[in-house]
Amino acid sequence: MMEQENRTSFPKVWQPADLSEAWRLKHMLGDAAVYTAGTTYLRTQWEAEGAAPPGHFIDLCSTGLLAGIELKDGELLTIGALTTLASCRSSALLVNHVPVLMEAVRAIAAPSVRNLATIGGNVASTFGDALPALLVYEAQLVWYDGKLLQVEPLADWLAGLRHAAANHAAKDNRILKEIRIPIASDSDVDSGMRLEMYKKIGRREAFTPSLVSVAMTGRIHQDGLLSGFRIALGGGGAIAQRLKEVESLLQHANYTQPLLGTIYDMIVENAELQGDLFASALYKKQTAANLILSALWRAAGQAGMH
Amino acid sequence: MTDNHAMKQGAPQVTSSMISSETSYTLDCDVNGEPVSMKVQPSRRLLFILRDDLQLTGTKRSCEIGRCGACMVLMDGKPVNACLTMAYQCAGKKITSIEGLSGRGVHPIQQAFLDEGGFQCGYCTPGMVISTKALLDDNPRPCKAEVEEALSGNLCRCTGYGGILRAVYKAIETADG
Numbered sequence: 001m002m003e004q005e006n007r008t009s010f011p012k013v014w015q016p017a018d019l020s021e022a023w024r025l026k027h028m029l030g031d032a033a034v035y036t037a038g039t040t041y042l043r044t045q046w047e048a049e050g051a052a053p054p055g056h057f058i059d060l061c062s063t064g065l066l067a068g069i070e071l072k073d074g075e076l077l078t079i080g081a082l083t084t085l086a087s088c089r090s091s092a093l094l095v096n097h098v099p100v101l102m103e104a105v106r107a108i109a110a111p112s113v114r115n116l117a118t119i120g121g122n123v124a125s126t127f128g129d130a131l132p133a134l135l136v137y138e139a140q141l142v143w144y145d146g147k148l149l150q151v152e153p154l155a156d157w158l159a160g161l162r163h164a165a166a167n168h169a170a171k172d173n174r175i176l177k178e179i180r181i182p183i184a185s186d187s188d189v190d191s192g193m194r195l196e197m198y199k200k201i202g203r204r205e206a207f208t209p210s211l212v213s214v215a216m217t218g219r220i221h222q223d224g225l226l227s228g229f230r231i232a233l234g235g236g237g238a239i240a241q242r243l244k245e246v247e248s249l250l251q252h253a254n255y256t257q258p259l260l261g262t263i264y265d266m267i268v269e270n271a272e273l274q275g276d277l278f279a280s281a282l283y284k285k286q287t288a289a290n291l292i293l294s295a296l297w298r299a300a301g302q303a304g305m306h
Numbered sequence: 307m308t309d310n311h312a313m314k315q316g317a318p319q320v321t322s323s324m325i326s327s328e329t330s331y332t333l334d335c336d337v338n339g340e341p342v343s344m345k346v347q348p349s350r351r352l353l354f355i356l357r358d359d360l361q362l363t364g365t366k367r368s369c370e371i372g373r374c375g376a377c378m379v380l381m382d383g384k385p386v387n388a389c390l391t392m393a394y395q396c397a398g399k400k401i402t403s404i405e406g407l408s409g410r411g412v413h414p415i416q417q418a419f420l421d422e423g424g425f426q427c428g429y430c431t432p433g434m435v436i437s438t439k440a441l442l443d444d445n446p447r448p449c450k451a452e453v454e455e456a457l458s459g460n461l462c463r464c465t466g467y468g469g470i471l472r473a474v475y476k477a478i479e480t481a482d483g
Contacts, residue, residue, distance in 0.1 A: 010347040048371045110459025112385040206458040
């Protein structure tokens with residue numbers, strides 16, 4: 001028996017020649033159209049979550065938008081928005097310069113999905129698991145707004161998303177062109193042991209949507225001094241966020257067991273994680289706090305603190 | 307840039323290339339070593355092109371959201387979920403389904419699954435074999451973590467994975483001679 005695809009109407013596919021045309025299409029077709037690349041996440045929305053499929057795909061792969069990863073002048077890592085997650089996963093540049101992002105990519109979906117899915121799509125989804133990792137590296141986004149390219153700190157874009165969600169603001173029709181990550185030179189980095197961590201907790205061991213994802217970078221010195229910590233949370237549909245209060249507390253603090261308790265309470269209080277059908281907000285906050293504390297505790301042990 | 311659709315009523319006034327019409331879009335690709343040229347909706351999924359249009363039913367339909375791996379095929383040698391991949395994404399690509407893996411014979415990876423009992427109901431097996439093929443073509447001697455990552459997109463509800471992992475290691479040994 002034939003198993004015909006159950007579709008009365010297929011989305012129309014547009015393949016614009018460049019970004020300008022893609023933007024004009026989106027401007028004219030409005031909410032009926034979506035920008036697409038790998039389309040892996042988008043498809044789950046209408047296959048698994050009951051949403052109606054969009055009327056139009058605007059395929060960015062035809063625009064000449066660049067895919068690829070480059071290190072420019074030894075200080076700026078650029079990742080084209082159309083770079084597949086599989087290309088990220090096999091990138092020596094990511095391993096060497098942004099290992100937290102590499103670990104995040106490894107934890108996203110499975111190899112077959114990563115062969116289609118793009119880093120730009122993961123970011124543009126607004127809650128992809130790469131976002132906490134990109135936040136701790138203080139990534140910047142390069143957007144095309146129909147006329148010009150704009151560079152925007154990822155943190156600002158995420159803050160704008162929170163504001164827009166709260167105020168039902170109009171959707172952003174800009175096209176993500178590139179992700180930029182500033183790379184610290186050796187002279188910028190003080191001594192001490194580097195701590196670089198990404199952890200994703202889901203309901204399965206592998207290939208699972210996240211309940212919580214945590215990214216952290218920092219340094220622990222032999223005398224117990226902590227420095228340069230950046231910590232970000234995301235996962236489970238939450239908009240990724242930096243934990244600035246915790247970072248400030250850790251800056252130039254000395255590692256102690258009581259400090260861990262203070263941090264735990266602060267994370268549970270400040271983390272903006274919402275409950276869902278599978279886990280309460282408190283569970284997610286406590287999970288995030290435990291992940292951060294255990295990573296600090298392990299690193300302190302490696303540095304001879306206990 | 308040309309477009310004979312753009313001036314239709316309701317269509318945006320741009321000179322873009324819309325490829326949406328089944329009567330106007332032709333998918334040209336290679337399936338199991340044979341050239342394929344067919345009129346198809348550009349957003350039709352590869353899963354249904356293989357199973358319904360080309361009668362290649364070894365590629366299995368299951369979750370349809372890229373989670374189970376039963377529909378795994380190779381696209382230019384890389385594993386992709388046929389349920390996620392649309393016709394226009396296959397243009398100019400080389401698609402290999404389970405039927406194309408070994409022609410008329412049994413591929414050494416398939417033989418390893420037979421030898422080690424790497425299946426029970428068999429529904430996930432074509433996808434498992436395809437993912438194993440992609441792994442070993444890219445990395446002939448993978449470590450345990452690499453095997454587990456390569457198969458992380460393939461679910462099996464029968465075997466508990468023990469037999470499948472034995473089959474993969476057997477395939478590695480066989481390839482090593």
